Amino acid sequence: MQCSKCGNSQVIIKKHQSGQYLCKDCFIESIEKKVIKTVKKEKLLDKGDKVLVALSGGKDSVTTLEILNSFRKRNIIDICAVTVDEGIDNYRQEGVDIATRHAKRLGIEHKVVSLKKEYGITLDEIMQKENHIGSCSYCGVFRRTIINKAAREMGATKIATGHNLDD
Template sequence: MNLCTKCGATPVIVKRKASGQMLCKACFIESTTEKVLKGIRRNKLIEKGDKVAVALSGGKDSVMVLDILHSLYERNIIDLIAITIDEGIEGYRKHGVEIAAKNAQKLGIDHRIVSIKDYFGKTLDEIMADESREHGACTYCGVFRRWIINKIAREEGATKIATGHNLDDETQAILMNYLEGNIDNLTRIGAKSEPKNDKFTVKIKPLREIPEKEIGLYVVARELDVHFDECPYSRESFRGEVGRFVKELSVNHPTIMYSTLKGFDKIKPAIKKEFGGKKSSMGVCIKCGEPASHDLCRACLFSKKINKEE
């Protein structure tokens, strides 16, 4: 019979292939929570007095972020607010929004729910139904979500935006940007963003070193209410292809994601030194007033095209 390597209890609920560690439910929750909090301290993601806006989709990653950061909120180290975006995906998004609201209410956290249609006139489904569109769902969704979350975070006086990016996500981002030759994006990957404009709120990734499987196990072990469904558009993306490739590699090479992340973090300073741009005095979008490199920010440019404005 397998025994927990930390306390000797049974049953064991996880065996970490990368380390060989076997943990019971209580020790797994404790060790995972401590790993996240230790990463927050090591990377200086949060300071006392921060107001953190959690991008809360209702999925396992963002619910886990809210759950762990709530422990800092209870100790009066930080203030918390949750932001949920309804992208407008039929048969998928409604349940996630409901779950997000339930989690925020349970923890007594202020919660704002907004939709892409509120700001940009169309749901994601409506955008994708237009055959004249120029991009895939993930491109529109990513641009619009970032614009909305940054705007609301600033309106709410948030000093940090916490997202649920996990180890799998970071590994995928590193590989896909390298394969696409997108060096500019590579210089921005990390535990904490370094905005090029003061109107951008700093983004942090508390779960950056936690594998997706362990996040799923954590929310089940903690009996958290979570929306587990996969976005119907995600499998169409290049990220989805890279993700499936990494998962296949991980079967026989369980440490591959950790080594990819750690290796990248070691070479990032050299990449940033060679290719990283300096903090710029970007202009503002003539339509929305958000930071922009041109007359229109990318979100307003997309909005103009999908709404066929002159």
């Protein structure tokens, strides 16, 4: 199997909507082009915006940061980032480290906010209590509140979150 765009034999993905097979470089380029086209078409960014990126350290949010950084390089927007540490043992620290490393590499203002520091409890501690309604319900509300608060504190005019290809 070869890349539908460049002929490279190192195909990493088949795009189901188009049927294309893409190598790593062509896949990255296709995602960047799609995001930039959508941002322009939907007028999602205005010159002078400061965009807070909700940066988990996962591939979706890191990709969002990288793509928005192309707008920052052209002096269209400024970027800052926040990472929420939910307090999940043996899981969260790696993402926090990745997020911190990427923000530092790009020279982007970044803060890490923990549920423990902000609310006095971790997600793990919440889940140990009886009668909980599921981790996603708590995490989603806490995370969104922290992101909104960080946006206000950092002077952001817009918030960007990473999504996967199915979103």
